[in-house]
Amino acid sequence: MFIMTKTVTEILNTKYPLIQGPMAWLTDAKLVAAVCNAGGLGVLGTNAGQNTVTRDATENAERLRHQIHKVKKLTDKDFGVNILTASPDEKIDDDPFMKGFLDVAFEEHLKYYVVVGAPNEAVFQAIKAHDGIIIFRPMTPTIATMVQAEALGADILVATGRDEGGILPAQEYGTFTVVPTMVDAVSIPVLAAGGINDKRGVNAALALGAQGVFIGTRFLATKEAPTAENVKELMIKSTYHDLTQVSASQRSLKTGAAQKLAQDYQQNHDGPKMDEAINALGGLLPAMVKGDVNAGIITSNTGIDLIRDIPTVAELIDRLMVDYKN
Ligand SMILES: Cc1cc2nc3c(=O)[nH]c(=O)nc-3n(C[C@H](O)[C@H](O)[C@H](O)COP(=O)(O)O)c2cc1C
Incomplete structure (x- = not known):
């Protein structure tokens, strides 16, 4: 039987099959809106737009709401939010920070949920009950986790290689080998993450069978990113x-x-x-x-030599996706 599956751009309702990976502190409303306006899916991370720590779950969630309102003023496109799941069977009520994020995202009618960590059935069900789309990224991709997430209703999976920036997978698997392995294991779209900094990375990811790309580090050195300006300058020299x-x-x-x-x-x-x-x-x-x-x-990811300037997000996305044909 022929099963019609949606493409990534159809699922995301974007021009390009590109998601900006959520990055704690560094993916605020301005960056997220710029990504959406340039044809990708922007995703708010934890502590978006902040420069102080809060240990209060309610304040944390209200800070997210403020950022959501800001994105809505800057773009009419949909965008996403990062939900971190610690274990497969943790209850939503047991994690006030996660619950606060989910509640605010549901109240604000967000459509896209980048769930990172464990495939948690309760979280998946709650998102589905609110008609949300689940993009699931295990911190450490394994075939078993990917298959489980697909069975639980994920819409898109992300295979991350140890080339990435941020918290690294707990295995030596690089992007070049982990992506095709995960693509072969499931029947829903898989995005590649880890070390994709230019169009060659994008083209290679698509050649490996990924249906799109999930990019973090490269966005840190863009005009709109909230990264400190001296850090952007340091990155492009490193x-x-x-x-x-x-x-x-x-x-x-x-x-x-x-x-x-x-x-x-x-x-x-x-x-x-x-x-x-x-x-x-x-x-x-x-x-x-x-x-x-x-x-x-x-x-940073391992490909920092490939980051040599500080473009606008629109310039960067045009460059990354120049060879992409729908
Ligand atoms: C500075 C930084 C912070 C990050 N913080 C988070 C985070 O809070 N939550 C998350 O799910 N992933 C986080 N990531 C991972 C990204 O979402 C994405 O998976 C990764 O950056 C992709 O690899 P790349 O950096 O090689 O593009 C972070 C990555 C970076 C570089």
């Missing part, structure tokens, strides 16, 4: 050899703080301890948002 592993799951440009973390990590190989130390410094906030470069880490 090379792969300026990166160092600061925990089992995070790499950073060699800032003052990163070099100390890297030294400790090399001596003690205690990944969780290093992740705690990074959190204690404020995660991505001090260096990447506030521009106090030596006070924190600056995460």
